[in-house]
Amino acid sequence: GIRFHVTDGDWDVSTKSEREYDSKHAEKIDEALPDFENIDVNSNVMELTVKTGNEFHIYSTYNKQRYMPDFDVKNGTLHVRQNFPKSHTGSINCKVEITIPRNTVLKNVDIQNNVGEINLKNFEAKEIKAETNVGEINADSLDFNNLKLENNVGEISIHTLESSDKYNIVARTDVGDVSIDGRSSRRRYEQNNGSRKNIKAVANIGEVSIN
Numbered sequence: 001g002i003r004f005h006v007t008d009g010d011w012d013v014s015t016k017s018e019r020e021y022d023s024k025h026a027e028k029i030d031e032a033l034p035d036f037e038n039i040d041v042n043s044n045v046m047e048l049t050v051k052t053g054n055e056f057h058i059y060s061t062y063n064k065q066r067y068m069p070d071f072d073v074k075n076g077t078l079h080v081r082q083n084f085p086k087s088h089t090g091s092i093n094c095k096v097e098i099t100i101p102r103n104t105v106l107k108n109v110d111i112q113n114n115v116g117e118i119n120l121k122n123f124e125a126k127e128i129k130a131e132t133n134v135g136e137i138n139a140d141s142l143d144f145n146n147l148k149l150e151n152n153v154g155e156i157s158i159h160t161l162e163s164s165d166k167y168n169i170v171a172r173t174d175v176g177d178v179s180i181d182g183r184s185s186r187r188r189y190e191q192n193n194g195s196r197k198n199i200k201a202v203a204n205i206g207e208v209s210i211n
Contacts (some may be wrong), residue, residue: 027068028095029060038077039098041111043069046082046094047135048113048151053099062094069096145196151203158201158210168195171210173203181211 033056035051041048046069046135058080062068080096094116100106106125111118113132124143131150139149140159149156155176160167164181171178172188180189201208 003154003207008122026061026063027065029058029069029071031059032057033078034073036073037105037107039080039106039109039111040077041080041096041113043080043094043096043113045115046096047111047116048111048121049095049097049110049119049121050109050123051097051099051119052102052104052123052155055099055101057099058096059099060094060096064083069094077168146198146200148200149202151206153156153205155206156201156203156208158199160199162197162211164210165191165193166195166197168192168198169210170199171201171208173206174206175205176203176207179207179209179211 021024035056039050045067059069060069067082070083072079078098078182080098082094100123104123106123107127107134109120109125109128109130110162111130111132113130113135115134116132117135118130118132118137120128120137120139120142121139126145128139128142128144128146129148130137130139132154133152135151136155137149137151137156139157141149141161143161147158149158169180169189169191171185171190174187176187178185178187179190199210201210
C-alpha cells in the first residue's frame with residue numbers, strides 16, 4: 001500500500017509492504033469491456049497493470065468509494081480516470097488491472113499517474129507512453145514502435161523482447177545509474193542503430209535499467 005500526506009502541494013510518500021486494507025472487504029470492479037485499440041489513463045493514486053489476457057477486461061479493488069476509478073470505452077479508446085482531492089492525509093489503495101486479448105495490436109497507450117506503480121506486460125502497441133510522479137515503472141516483453149517512460153522519483157525497468165542492439169535508445173537519470181544489459185553507463189546512455197523501434201526512459205531520481 002501507499003501512505004502519503006500533502007504539505008504545500010507536495011507529495012510525501014513512503015511505501016509499506018503490509019496491506020493497508022483487506023482486499024476481501026474492498027470495493028471491487030470486475031467487468032468485460034467492448035473492444036478498444038487505445039488506452040488513456042489519468043490517475044492520482046493507483047497501482048496499474050496492463051497485460052495480455054483472454055479478453056478485453058478491467059479489474060479493480062479500492063478501499064473507499066470516492067477513490068473508485070471511472071472508466072468507459074468511446075470511439076475505440078478505453079478511458080480510465082480517478083478524481084479526488086490531492087489535499088488528503090491517510091492511506092489509499094487502488095489497484096487496476098487491464099487485460100487485452102492475445103494477438104491484439106493497440107495503436108496508442110497513454111498513462112499519466114501521480115503516485116503508484118505502473119506495470120506493462122507482454123502486449124503489442126505502436127505507441128506506448130507512461131509517466132508517474134512517484135513509483136516504479138516496469139515494462140516487460142512489449143512489442144512497440146515507440147516506448148517512452150518518464151518517472152520523477154522511482155526506478156524504470158525495461159525487459160525487451162529483442163536484444164538491446166535492436167533498438168534506438170535514450171536513457172538518462174539525474175540521480176541514480178543507467179544500466180544496459182547489466183553494464184553501468186552512469187547517468188546517460190544513447191545509441192542510434194537506425195532501428196524502427198525506439199526507447200526513451202528518463203528518471204529524475206532513480207535507476208534506469210534496460211535488458
